[in-house]
Amino acid sequence: MSVATPSVRSLSGLVARPGTASTAVSAPVKIDVDRMNFYYGAKRALDGISIQIRANLVTAFIGPSGCGKSTFLRSLNRMNDIIPGTRVEGTVLIDGQDIYTPGVDVVELRRRVGMVFQKSNPFPKSIFENVAYGLRINNMARSKAELNDRVEESLRQAAIFDEVKDRLHESALALSGGQQQRLCIARALAIRPEILLMDEPASALDPIATQRIEELIYDLKKTYTIVIVTHNMQQAARVSDHTAFFWLGRLVEYDRTDRIFTAPAEKLTEDYVTGRCG
Amino acid sequence: MHTRRLEWIIERALFVCAALSVLTTAGIILVLAVETFEFLREVPVAEFLTGTEWTPLFATPRFGVLPLVAGTLLVSAIAMVVALPMGLLSAIYLSEYAPDGVRRIVKPVLEVLAGVPTVVYGYFALMFVTPLLQRVFPQMSGFNALSPGIVMGIMILPLVSSLSEDAMRAVPRGLREGAYALGATRMQTALQIVVPAAFSGITAAFILAVSRAVGETMIVAIAAGQQPRLTANPFVPLETMTAYIVQVSLGDTPQGTLEYRTIFAVGMLLFLMTFGLNLVSTWLRERFREVYS
Incomplete structure (x- = not known):
């Protein structure tokens, strides 16, 4: 199987094709990645990734397991820094600023680029304290009242407030899997990031909980730029505006979601989305 | 037939080894309990546990632990x-x-x-x-x-x-x-x-x-x-x-x-x-x- 070069054609489909003036094309660039390589030790896990992710849209990363999509997602808030022996080449600009230049405050970066993980990971604290934690460590609430307001607002945004409002001070670990994941979303939203990275946020959930998360993503894109990794192609088709297809550490194709699923430019993409490979 | 008897012997031997350590522990606790009981027949529990002087080897022994x-x-x-x-x-x-x-x-x-x-x-x-x-x-x-x-x-x-x-x-x-x-x-x-x-x-x-x-x-x-x-x-x-x-x-x-x-x-x-x-x-x-x- 030959691997396509990072798809110039499809990038141009988004970047330089003035005829298709959809919201997708006119939205400003939020994340601009140029020829980025990523290494685990000596092993190159990402190879020459160039992509422009646009503000206030949902961008989905699809591809088979081990194709690098999660690694790439985690490099957007430098979460890979905590894994020893990892290294990045190339540039990753967020709002025009390179996040990998020396002197970048990683704590500040992660405050702006929030993350929701595949496996829900509430802290062993109360529901309230889970959401309040980010506000506390970043000194984002000046008073008790403000803290309460921000927690409630975040829980409402994550569509979980009504389910937990009577037990805010009970342990978060007592919630169901779907509720825990929405709590983690609320926790990420509380510190008002600009970008929300979601790493297969619904893969461990039942269909009803998944549907709630997907509806939530749809609501959240008004306020946030969302990047979501998913194994589930129906999900990518349902929730995203743009889709990037990764294969063996390369970005094969990146285009409007409807085009990726109906008229992909690359044979490999077509084979993958129709289930013939991967 | 021969191997089965050997199996039986090995099994018993292992059981005895395991039982021995349990029995030893039980024996220690038993000895402790018996001697403590004998001790407490002569010294009231209250005096033993609440007394503030411990002079058992003196001429006038006190047994506050x-x-x-x-x-x-x-x-x-x-x-x-x-x-x-x-x-x-x-x-x-x-x-x-x-x-x-x-x-x-x-x-x-x-x-x-x-x-x-x-x-x-x-x-x-x-x-x-x-x-x-x-x-x-x-x-x-x-x-x-x-x-x-x-x-x-x-x-x-x-x-x-x-x-x-x-x-x-x-x-x-x-x-x-x-x-x-x-x-x-x-x-x-x-x-x-x-x-x-x-x-x-x-x-x-x-x-x-x-x-x-x-x-x-x-x-x-x-x-x-x-x-x-x-x-x-x-x-x-x-x-x-x-x-x-x-x-x-x-x-x-x-x-x-x-x-x-x-x-x-x-x-x-x-x-x-x-x-x-x-x-x-x-x-x-x-x-x-x-x-x-």
Whole structure:
């Protein structure tokens, strides 16, 4: 199987094709990645990734397991820094600023680029304290009242407030899997990031909980730029505006979601989305 | 036929081996209980547990165990004041900060401390730490609670740090990532997320260490003195429960006398204390395992 070069054609489909003036094309660039390589030790896990992710849209990363999509997602808030022996080449600009230049405050970066993980990971604290934690460590609430307001607002945004409002001070670990994941979303939203990275946020959930998360993503894109990794192609088709297809550490194709699923430019993409490979 | 008989013999032999250790334990407890019962027939329980004077070898013997219990608790408390913060901090370092290479070297080295014979620690306390401390506290006597307490803290340090580190490393990486993703620093993640999440495991480690300290014999027998004394003063000689048992065991107390039986009564009390602590520790660790496995 030959691997396509990072798809110039499809990038141009988004970047330089003035005829298709959809919201997708006119939205400003939020994340601009140029020829980025990523290494685990000596092993190159990402190879020459160039992509422009646009503000206030949902961008989905699809591809088979081990194709690098999660690694790439985690490099957007430098979460890979905590894994020893990892290294990045190339540039990753967020709002025009390179996040990998020396002197970048990683704590500040992660405050702006929030993350929701595949496996829900509430802290062993109360529901309230889970959401309040980010506000506390970043000194984002000046008073008790403000803290309460921000927690409630975040829980409402994550569509979980009504389910937990009577037990805010009970342990978060007592919630169901779907509720825990929405709590983690609320926790990420509380510190008002600009970008929300979601790493297969619904893969461990039942269909009803998944549907709630997907509806939530749809609501959240008004306020946030969302990047979501998913194994589930129906999900990518349902929730995203743009889709990037990764294969063996390369970005094969990146285009409007409807085009990726109906008229992909690359044979490999077509084979993958129709289930013939991967 | 032949192999089946051999199987049968092997099976029985293994059973006997296993049963032997259980029976030995049961036997020890039985002897302790019988001798304690004999002792308590002559000395009322209330006097034993609440009396403030312990002079069983005097002409007018008194059997109040509190001075020995207080001595044990004082030395153990000093040991924990040393071992708790140092053990926890080194566990935090090893689990959250140390690169793999450093951890691979430091952890075994720390555990070597646990392999030093306690008699060596005892003389270390008596001959080195006590004179050193006397320069700072001239009023301190040659036998005291402070010096063996500090040395005992160093002795149980590896236990605290190693078990605490195990508990902290068992905290799923996802929790740390959750904190980092909110803009937490390494220190905030370690102290506010990992330590609370590992709390029951860390507590279990501490309790196990207290239990070791309470039962430790050699260091206190050598460096703390042999004067039962109800005091919280760490500078004067005192006697712990274990040191008393050593003292009587080494002497020429005739078997079957009341003086002889005191060591079983004190031993029984000591056993109940450490057994209780171990139970709490095990229970906490089991609970911890339930939450994060």
